[in-house]
Amino acid sequence: MNPVAFAFFLAVIALTLLVTYWASRRNVGASTHYVAGGQIKGWQNGLAISGDYLSAASFLGIAGAIALTGFSGFYLSVGFLVAYLVVLLLVAEPLRNLGKYTVADALTSRFNLRRVRAVAALNTISISMFYMLAQLVGAGAIMVLLLDIPYSVAVIGIGILMTIYIVAGGMIATTWIQIIKAVLLMAGTFALSVGVLAQFNFNPLAMFEAATEQYGMEAVMPPELDLVGGLDVISLNIALVLGTAGLPHILIRFLTVPDAKAARNSVIVATWIIGLFYLMTPILGYGAAIFVGRDAIVEQNPAGNMAAPQLAQALGGDIFLGFITAVAFATIVAVVAGLVIAASGAFAHDFYTNVIKGGEASEREQFMAARIAAVGVSIGAMLLALGAREFNVAFLVALAFAVAASANLPAILFMIFWKRFNTIGAITGMLTGLISSVGLVLISPNVMGESAIYPLENPGIVSIPLGFLGCYIGTLLGGKRDEARALYTPYEKIYVQANTGIREEEIEEKEPAPRS
Amino acid sequence: MPDLNYRIYNAGEARGDNDTDFKKEPALSVNQWERAAQTSAFHELMRSKRNFIIPATIFFMAFYFGLPTLAAFTDLLDVQVIGVLSLAYIYAFAQFAMTWILCHLYLSRANRWDDIVERIKRETARKGAESQ
Numbered sequence: 001m002n003p004v005a006f007a008f009f010l011a012v013i014a015l016t017l018l019v020t021y022w023a024s025r026r027n028v029g030a031s032t033h034y035v036a037g038g039q040i041k042g043w044q045n046g047l048a049i050s051g052d053y054l055s056a057a058s059f060l061g062i063a064g065a066i067a068l069t070g071f072s073g074f075y076l077s078v079g080f081l082v083a084y085l086v087v088l089l090l091v092a093e094p095l096r097n098l099g100k101y102t103v104a105d106a107l108t109s110r111f112n113l114r115r116v117r118a119v120a121a122l123n124t125i126s127i128s129m130f131y132m133l134a135q136l137v138g139a140g141a142i143m144v145l146l147l148d149i150p151y152s153v154a155v156i157g158i159g160i161l162m163t164i165y166i167v168a169g170g171m172i173a174t175t176w177i178q179i180i181k182a183v184l185l186m187a188g189t190f191a192l193s194v195g196v197l198a199q200f201n202f203n204p205l206a207m208f209e210a211a212t213e214q215y216g217m218e219a220v221m222p223p224e225l226d227l228v229g230g231l232d233v234i235s236l237n238i239a240l241v242l243g244t245a246g247l248p249h250i251l252i253r254f255l256t257v258p259d260a261k262a263a264r265n266s267v268i269v270a271t272w273i274i275g276l277f278y279l280m281t282p283i284l285g286y287g288a289a290i291f292v293g294r295d296a297i298v299e300q301n302p303a304g305n306m307a308a309p310q311l312a313q314a315l316g317g318d319i320f321l322g323f324i325t326a327v328a329f330a331t332i333v334a335v336v337a338g339l340v341i342a343a344s345g346a347f348a349h350d351f352y353t354n355v356i357k358g359g360e361a362s363e364r365e366q367f368m369a370a371r372i373a374a375v376g377v378s379i380g381a382m383l384l385a386l387g388a389r390e391f392n393v394a395f396l397v398a399l400a401f402a403v404a405a406s407a408n409l410p411a412i413l414f415m416i417f418w419k420r421f422n423t424i425g426a427i428t429g430m431l432t433g434l435i436s437s438v439g440l441v442l443i444s445p446n447v448m449g450e451s452a453i454y455p456l457e458n459p460g461i462v463s464i465p466l467g468f469l470g471c472y473i474g475t476l477l478g479g480k481r482d483e484a485r486a487l488y489t490p491y492e493k494i495y496v497q498a499n500t501g502i503r504e505e506e507i508e509e510k511e512p513a514p515r516s
Numbered sequence: 517m518p519d520l521n522y523r524i525y526n527a528g529e530a531r532g533d534n535d536t537d538f539k540k541e542p543a544l545s546v547n548q549w550e551r552a553a554q555t556s557a558f559h560e561l562m563r564s565k566r567n568f569i570i571p572a573t574i575f576f577m578a579f580y581f582g583l584p585t586l587a588a589f590t591d592l593l594d595v596q597v598i599g600v601l602s603l604a605y606i607y608a609f610a611q612f613a614m615t616w617i618l619c620h621l622y623l624s625r626a627n628r629w630d631d632i633v634e635r636i637k638r639e640t641a642r643k644g645a646e647s648q
Contacts, residue, residue, distance in 0.1 A: 071604055075584060078611045082580045085618055089569050093626075205599040212600045221594050222587035222604045230588035237584045241577075264626055271619050275612050282605075493549040499561065500552075500633045507548050507640040 004322030023169035033170035046269020051178030064304020066285020079240025121350035134396035136385035181334035196287030239460030243401030246408030407433030424478025429471030
């Protein structure tokens, strides 16, 4: 056990619990629980989005991937960043303008039907669960290694912390934990980068040079690939760039700000922070390859997940290692907190309040349901994580991105931009995307190994077009037979609202005029 | 001076219905949204949005997929340009610049769109008043 790491761990836990205590007195109802009452400022939300987004896969996974594979690992950094252009240009503002507590709220603002909401909620739960498993399995592995505690104790400990954060502090606590984490993660990554670059007189080119001296030119070049390998790279990149705009725990962050302008500003702040972070990932990766060595990284973890903490130890001994480990821990709890809110919203707000109770639940009941669902989601995720110890973290995150891009994004885009879109299209598209992305993974080399039916590891190149196609064909087939048509909100209203953020009362109460 | 507290609702109020009745009547509020969608300010907003968002999206998607496509299927990016740094890395770093530049171009346009939205509200209210 590393005593410094232990002290840093306790400090992070104490700080987050303090924030939770402060937030708990402000967490008074369903609206504060799900979206912090919509009162988060743009820059605060920008920091919180960064804290919500930069997960264990980014901090531990990419550093390891670049250390072991060189350029290939950097695809993840590029894709995770460019994805914010899709978010900013196409979905952030319309979603802020249409949504209330959950992604399903935005979809049902146009098609107010229980079955649309139920399928949208199912997608949110599936995506969030894959993502959460990745974080918990990763967190468990780090804590086993650094605190010398059993895996099950680590997972249960994180699960209990999560439950406390969410049940007591709701979205307000989550937001501030994510902000603290973003600051810690940037500080930790910056310190590691400075530590590496200082060895090269702050000349990054000398660092790249040192990497090629040790590992050959392949370390800084895209690998030679056959057709299947090339298609797999493309498939991964499609899911990366389109997935973010379908991730429920990121999308609900836009519901925590008061208006579209704040939503827009928060994406700008987030894009700068996230971009600067990813720009430092090659320094972490190559730094680890040079100062720790590939053999030592693989020995610790075959996927390279411990490369960043190992680099910290090589550069600054136990104290630096302790700090970076605590940063990794904060990284994971902040992401898991966002995921628990997203998944519990789908259970409590979508399934319980709207599908089962038909929207007829009192504020008190809704708040209660939200908290019970948060406990349920935390326990469920804990149990799954205990059984999923051997799963590869990067694979689970890539799966979450693929499902988000295939199942959520097509329906969201068509709902905002396509007048003819209907409920049958929405349901067909969402289910096609979900089933095809999960199904393709089940018959891929990731699961079936040598005997895989689908040759690629990444389902996106097939499942994302299928998601769009499902929406389109469902709409055409459903067309005139769609009996729910009478229940639609007229497209003019969605079209104007999504694009302007004008609220009902604003165009009814405007400007005095004489009665004629 | 007209009474500043006077609210224009729509034909519903002109018929003498009270506020609560109006709020239960969705068909009437739909008219307001149709009116808003028909204002010249809304047409201007959507034209301006389309003129930026569609070309920008096509551009960044093409620029983005250029990297994995060229890297995976050709040797074009394998040349060293600055020291040992390959063109693939330069291209990847350019994606960061592209993302930040496009974000700020979008921001400056979108801040102008906010003014158009204010005009849509005024025009809709005026249209609503004229129709009564």
